[in-house]
Amino acid sequence: MVVIGAGLAGVRLARRLAELGRSVTLVGDEEHHPYNRVLLAEVLAGRYSPEVIALPAPADLVRARVTGIDRAERTVECADGTKIAYDTLVLATGSNPVLPPLRGLFTPDHVLPDGVHAFRTMDDCLGLSEAVRPGARAVVIGGGLLGVSAARALALRGAQVVLAQQSERLMERQLDPAASKLVRRHLTDLGVEVHTDLRVRDVRCVNGSVRSVEMADGYAMDADLVVLACGVHPRVGLAQVAGLDVRKGIVVDDELRTSDPHIRALGDCAQHDGTVYGLATPALEQADVLAELLASEAGTTGDPHARYTGTRSLTRLTLAGEGFFDLAAFGETEALPGDDVVQLADATRGTYRKVVVRDDRLVGGVLVGELGTVGALARAWEGAEPLPADGAPLLHLLTNDGGS
Numbered sequence: 001m002v003v004i005g006a007g008l009a010g011v012r013l014a015r016r017l018a019e020l021g022r023s024v025t026l027v028g029d030e031e032h033h034p035y036n037r038v039l040l041a042e043v044l045a046g047r048y049s050p051e052v053i054a055l056p057a058p059a060d061l062v063r064a065r066v067t068g069i070d071r072a073e074r075t076v077e078c079a080d081g082t083k084i085a086y087d088t089l090v091l092a093t094g095s096n097p098v099l100p101p102l103r104g105l106f107t108p109d110h111v112l113p114d115g116v117h118a119f120r121t122m123d124d125c126l127g128l129s130e131a132v133r134p135g136a137r138a139v140v141i142g143g144g145l146l147g148v149s150a151a152r153a154l155a156l157r158g159a160q161v162v163l164a165q166q167s168e169r170l171m172e173r174q175l176d177p178a179a180s181k182l183v184r185r186h187l188t189d190l191g192v193e194v195h196t197d198l199r200v201r202d203v204r205c206v207n208g209s210v211r212s213v214e215m216a217d218g219y220a221m222d223a224d225l226v227v228l229a230c231g232v233h234p235r236v237g238l239a240q241v242a243g244l245d246v247r248k249g250i251v252v253d254d255e256l257r258t259s260d261p262h263i264r265a266l267g268d269c270a271q272h273d274g275t276v277y278g279l280a281t282p283a284l285e286q287a288d289v290l291a292e293l294l295a296s297e298a299g300t301t302g303d304p305h306a307r308y309t310g311t312r313s314l315t316r317l318t319l320a321g322e323g324f325f326d327l328a329a330f331g332e333t334e335a336l337p338g339d340d341v342v343q344l345a346d347a348t349r350g351t352y353r354k355v356v357v358r359d360d361r362l363v364g365g366v367l368v369g370e371l372g373t374v375g376a377l378a379r380a381w382e383g384a385e386p387l388p389a390d391g392a393p394l395l396h397l398l399t400n401d402g403g404s
Contacts, residue, residue, distance in 0.1 A: 001294065002027060002076060002084055004066050004238070005092030006034040006057065009267030009283035013090060014058040016291030021300040025084065026058055027076070029065040032122045033057060038280055040125045041149035044132075045156045050122060069242040071260055088262055088294060091239060091250060092287075095232035095268035095278060096120070100141065104203040115210035116203060116226045119150050131225055134158030138225040139213045141200050143170040145317060147229035148183060152319055154227070155190040162193045162221055164200055164213070174315045174329040178345070179352055179366045186325045186350075234269045234276055249276040254307040256290045266290055273310055282311035314378050328374045331364025331381050332356055339363070360386040 001017070003010045006028025014026045028034060032050065039053040064078040075083045097118040099105065107113055117128045132138065136159045140151045143165025151163040163170075169180040170187075184194050202214035203226060214220045234249040245251040245259035249271030256264045256272075267283035270276070277283070286308050295302025312331070319325040333356065335341045340357040351369035355362055355377065362381045367374055380387070 001025065001088045001090070001298075002086040003090040003092055004076065005094055005267070005269075006030065006061065007037060007092065007094045007267065007283075008055070008280055009094070009287050010034075010090070010092035011055045011057055012284050012287035013092065013266065013291055015056065016288060017295060018058055020291060020295035020302050022291075022295045022298050022302075023060065024058065025060050025062060027062045027064055027066060027078075027084065029063070030121060030123070031063060034061075035122055037120075040119070040122065041146075041153045043122075043125050044119075044129050044150065045153035046129075050126070066238060069238055069263075071242055071263070074262060086262075088264065088297075090290070090294075091258070091263065091265040091269055092267045092283075093235040093238060093269045096235050097228060097232055098230040099228060100200070100230050102200060102203050104205055107205075107208055113203070113205045113208055113210050115224060116228070118228050119146060120232065128225070128227065129157075132157045132159050133224075135160060136224045137222050138162070138227065139164060139200075139221055139223045140227045140229055141213075142229035142231065143167070143194070143196065144173065144229065144231060145171060145315070146231075147227075148187065149317070149319070150227050150229050151187060151192050152190060152325075154225075155187070155192050159225070160193075161191065162195065163187065164198050164215070165194070165196045166199045168197050170194070170196070174333070174366075175327070176333045176354065176366055178343075178354070179327065179329070179333070179368050182350060182352055182368045183325075183327070186319070232268065232278060234271070234278075236269055239265070239269070247271055254309060255293055256286055256308060264290055264294075272308060275310070277311060277313065279311075279313050279315070281313045285311050312382055314374075316374075325369075326371050327366070327368045328371055328378075329364075329366040330378055331362075332358075333364045333366045357387065362387060 001024045003026045011034045014024045017024050034055040034057045036053045042048045066076050067079050068077040075085050097120040118124050138154045138159040138161045140147050140163045151161050155161045170183050199216040201216045204212045212220045213223050236246045239250045240246050250265040252265050252270045256266050266286040268278050289306045289308040292303040292306035296304040314330040316328045335356045343354045345352045353367045355365040
């Protein structure tokens with residue numbers, strides 16, 4: 001059994017298979033020890049060293065870049081010319097950063113100019129960490145989860161940070177307007193200059209190094225560093241060349257099986273039931289299901305009936321250290337006509353709680369600060385059980401940590 005990809009999903013699968021008595025070869029193309037990508041912003045902020053976020057990798061780890069899959073011969077070919085045979089192949093190739101179509105973004109050699117950084121890998125993180133200096137002018141392009149984390153980390157390192165977001169608010173995919181305003185206030189309190197409804201048009205360089213960023217309205221901002229935090233897209237090149245069914249991601253069924261019965265896929269690169277999750281929780285759940293299935297197929301302990309039927313995932317962002325900030329969002333945070341909404345806000349404490357109820361069921365919520373109630377709310381949402389008619393238990397869920 002061969003697993004391509006040594007990120008969270010690949011390492012979790014290899015570890016679970018080892019626990020179930022099944023050996024596996026894990027192939028990773030980064031020179032670093034496998035690590036928890038979710039915590040890269042904490043490394044950039046200087047709170048953690050790379051060693052702290054390392055994952056316990058299996059002993060049989062091969063560092064190589066896979067360049068092709070021969071489905072007929074059931075081998076994978078590596079850049080150094082070596083071939084690895086498989087009976088079952090698992091693609092856990094993850095995702096690549098989205099590089100926006102900006103003028104001047106690439107040099108004539110098709111590489112990023114000095115000072116321009118993606119923020120996806122440990123190399124990206126270490127390169128950015130080495131480049132940032134107190135007083136450095138940094139422009140973060142993108143106001144989603146990654147952009148917010150990167151901007152905060154750079155501010156904590158003493159940089160003068162500008163965050164440019166094309167849409168009307170920060171983290172719009174996860175948060176409602178009120179919660180988004182609290183995130184913006186948190187960044188502003190740390191000295192981050194936040195601009196929304198602002199489209200970046202051009203990256204200007206001199207002698208191969210970034211000097212400024214120009215906006216669509218012609219306004220230019222000086223920049224020593226530019227961080228690209230514009231999202232990710234599934235890394236599916238190997239699957240496409242191999243002729244697998246690929247749409248937004250590598251299409252898989254409830255057994256994480258691709259269009260080739262000898263190849264499975266999971267994590268950021270996989271598309272299940274029309275959805276590419278791109279989050280840690282679904283990837284880990286998929287790895288657990290696949291480990292049970294593969295172990296049972298090999299005749300060792302495992303559950304042959306295990307199936308992956310989707311994840312109702314909760315987004316959690318904890319910004320520790322100076323100016324601690326904590327938020328969680330799940331389900332539908334924007335109400336539809338006819339929905340009931342309960343909101344509790346405390347401007348002094350900077351806390352905000354909101355839940356959306358539809359047909360007597362909790363369909364979503366967002367909490368900022370003091371998240372003692374998030375576990376109970378998430379369980380009520382995941383269970384999708386009707387709420388009692390008097391509403392008292394819902395209010396209890398919102399306030400049972402002492403809130404008022």
